[in-house]
Amino acid sequence: MFQTTFLDYLKTELPANTSTIEAVATALDISYDAAHRRVSLKSKLSLDESIALAKYYNLSLDRLFETTSTEFVTIEKTKHIESEAELQQYFEDSYQSLLPLLQQKDSTLLYSAKDIPLFYNLNGDALSQFKYYVWLKLLDPQLANKSFDNFAPSPSLIIAGKQLGSLYSNLNTQEIWDITTVNSTLKQIHFYFQAGQVKSSTALQLCDLLQQLIISIFNKLMAEDHPFLLYYNELHLMNNNVLVSTPNNQLLYVPFTLLSYYKTEDKHTCKEAERFLTKQLQNSKLLNTAGEKERNRFFNKLHAKINALKQLIEATELLDFE
Template sequence: MNQQQKLLKAIRKQIGKSDSINDVVATVLNISYDAAHRRVSGKSKFSIDEAVMLCRQFRISMDHVFEGDNKVLVEKTKEIATFGDLELYFEQSSGYLKQYIGKPGATLYYSAKDIPLFYTIGGTLLSKFKLYVWMNLLIGKEQQEPFEKFVLPVSLLSYSSQLKTVYDAVAVSEIWNDTTINSTLQQILYFSESGLLSMKNALELYEEMRQLMSSIEQKSAENNPDFHLYYNELLILNNNVLVSETEKMSLFIPYTMLGYFITEDQNTCKNAGAYFLHQIKNSKSLNLSGTRDRKIFFNRAYKKIDYYAERLGYEIDPLY
């Protein structure tokens, strides 16, 4: 069976026996009945655009139609080399997530190898620093400019804020461990010791890290059914993101610092969903486990932040 026959078989399965597949194809593709009949009978071929239109209309996975069960077709996020690329990246990412807003059972699962970028979006010094790090590491200039000379386009904040708005509109289940905050802490230390970040700003960033962790601790202590934070001490997390609702799922798999492969292949997403649930089953809920366990986790994070600040020759007063 060729790909066109596979696609038509999948469409027939969707529409049942009551509707004429010729009429359906003609309507979706906005072509004549005769043109649709030629395609259905195999006398002419669907164009790539027509195949995509039909798959989207009937929510058919192109992965299985064109590649089979053991291969999947993936999209990928925008490659980043300029601020304009980063704006498009945020716009594209928020576009993927927007389709889940308001859908029954919409949930975002996040395997947080690093602090989820949604927490470092906004007008704070920490959000600016993370953008500075991303741009330096992604573009890889030989001569890096100091953080204090880094100018952030206003439009970029607007696009990144759209992504955070979408994140705040769906139920979230995040899995963290004791290393989730490590990379950000190390980045602050690295750029400070390299002379690219002033001592004043480095210390302020560590203070903001404490404030961020304090806000997450407070959020996890609230009885909010749309936010769940889990602690897993067994697995190495990978920054995979799964978004699901009752009829659709999307899986985001990182391949660079910000770059993600994206698939909506439902078998792949279901397997990923089962693995997320398995991780959660073997994790400790910081929402439900009680004050003691929650305090133990966050106190370890505060001590780690203090340790990095002390490496710069500064002692932070314990405020939280």
């Protein structure tokens, strides 16, 4: 059954007028007769041959399970990050993974935002560089004792980040936020300020940039020509899951460490995630169409959090007990 499912999938992915037998023979470097026996199911495809075919024609082995079981899912894991070079590679790989999906007409991206979506922190400004600093500080032992003022990300890292962030600028996106979505960034600024790794003037600058980011998201929400929907959910905790949907398939990204994630194209799993996220949307307020009072109330709460941190930093600097 697996072989039949896999070969049927292969046929749908081959260019028009391409012989399946010829395709198998080419990929496996076997004779036409040997390929015919495998396509006609007279001979079994070995595991190595199945993997070779999948790699040669860029096929997902998830399909072997989609029609036979809903309990097993094939996933792909991003590489572990322990250096600036590996963070740059992560940006580049993520760009290459998303680009062909998001270039398809009518593609959408649904983001359950426990934290401010990654794409907003990749424009190369001081706030995005601070996020690079935080990520690498936790992942790269060489940065253990380096302050933010002495941290200088390479131009190639900034370029790779901007390239990934550019995918998000005009994309048809739906984001689900809560008031707590900004908390992790605020905590990071506060923590490294208290640890003496960020100067008070720099910490205040980061708060100002965070407020500018919130304002830009508000402006994007109000722009009638931008395909962006922002939902406010007071009930459920977000989890940073991302569901990309195209006319032909879906792809689910599930975080498992600070930046790394699992991704799968498994149809059953993506549909289950879509149903759950749809329920979240139904229990959320769409701020695009909400009344001015409700919309301003949400954004004012975000700004109040940022202002509270600014006041704490200024008070600490003024008192200077330590």
